[in-house]
Amino acid sequence: MKKILSQPELCDGCRDCEEACEELYGAPRIIIREINGTYYPIICQQCEDAPCKAICPTEAINETIDFERCIGCGLCMIVCPFGAIVLSERKAHKCNQCPKLDTPACIKACSKRALSIVDAEKLKLEKQEKHIAKMARTAKPKFDILELVSKSKKAEEKLK
Template sequence: MKKITIQSDLCDGCLDCEQACCGLYGTSRITIREVEGSYYPIICQQCENAPCVIICPTDAMSSNGINQEKCIACGLCMMVCPFGAVKVENREAQKCDRCESRGESPACIKACSKRAIALIDTDELKSMKQDQFLSKMAGIKNKPKKNNFINILTSSTRSNRSYKDKKNSN
């Protein structure tokens, strides 16, 4: 699954992403909020077992978007969204669908001059993070190849070795 992410250290709060989204849909489906000098997105996370989908009385909601013909703008989806990403404006519920309904790459990403917004594939990211973790755990990148000899040091052997090392350095 692909998700929109924002690197808050690159975002300067220009709101070009919000304006581009608003230009396409009449209301912005992304909101950039400032918290202590950093900028963060409020955007639909396309949740698995999404509360907005579960509570929708007309089945207008899906994790990827809203069927406006079925939507009655009751606002239940807005009330249960844990991210505050669903809006009800002009008698319609709105949430980000990553511009999939338009068949284009997301407008917010195109509009961002700082390239702070990206569309990432979560499966690829997970695989990359697992590879990094396994490399770190196995010491593939940092440790020289070991021989098959196992060193077992007891606390007394270790202290004797450190004592000898200190004595030889003097």
């Protein structure tokens, strides 16, 4: 699954991404928050077990929000752990990653390249590989797995 990745260290708080989103959808679905001088682009993370989806009394939330079903109660906004849902005109809004565009509007609008689209599964695998490589360099195992396999095969041969 593709996801929008934000890099706060590159964001200058210009809000061009918010404006591009608002121009396209009538309300921004990305929010820039400033905390201690750093700007954080807040975007829906499309959670697997999304609390917003679970709490919605009208089942209006999936990857997108069904505005016909949304009653504007705001429960989704309250439970979102990222603060990525906003209410506008009594309807909930969240990033849908601009499914009709090749590149989401916020990414096109960001001159600082603080936003990008990534393959979440590929990114996860790359992080795992880096972690495994680091552990292999720094860990000092009490046994060598290859040596154990070799000894095990020799023991099996003796039993035959």
